[in-house]
Amino acid sequence: AQSVAQPEDQVNVAEGNPLTVKCTYSVSGNPYLFWYVQYPNRGLQFLLKYITGDNLVKGSYGFEAEFNKSQTSFHLKKPSALVSDSALYFCAVRAWTGGGADGLTFGKGTHLIIQP
């Protein structure tokens, strides 16, 4: 079984400050990790993914994430937050085993609020 934990329901950051949204995962097999963002009444927008290779992944809108295998974490980061970054963020994992890939398992989501 695979699972994702986003320990914070809400993260508050002042505009211009760095932000971090935390994610830890549990899988059997190699993890494929993803971050998505959701704006009100909209579907999910893809931000970035880690499949293999460099542990630091850069994605859309200036976001990046660091894959840490020993801590089974994939925290989302941005050096300088914008008010427009305020949204609901989801971390997701998909395990790849020799028999194929499992479906995406999502965390509960973290509300990111950027204060002007």
Next chain:
Amino acid sequence: KAGVTQTPRYLIKTRGQQVTLSCSPISGHRSVSWYQQTPGQGLQFLFEYFSETQRNKGNFPGRFSGRQFSNSRSEMNVSTLELGDSALYLCASSRGPTYGWAFGSGTRLTVV
């Protein structure tokens, strides 16, 4: 390039009825998956299709079913609707397992 298209956007059904939701993936994407999003349970995986074959299925009752056509378009069906089926149903498409999934805007189903 058109994104993932889901129809209808909104739907109101009566308990006991059945409903069919439609999803058109991005051109060239052969994998399609479906998710249910509710405030209480969050995003939950329903099923995934590739080349008309169901590859994975989440932990949902048999009232939830789906299929994929030869043109990669997909439908999901929920029979004998219950109040708890009220949710945002999201469809996603992908080029393959190492690629990200592109999501549609969803179908908001309300069961009354």
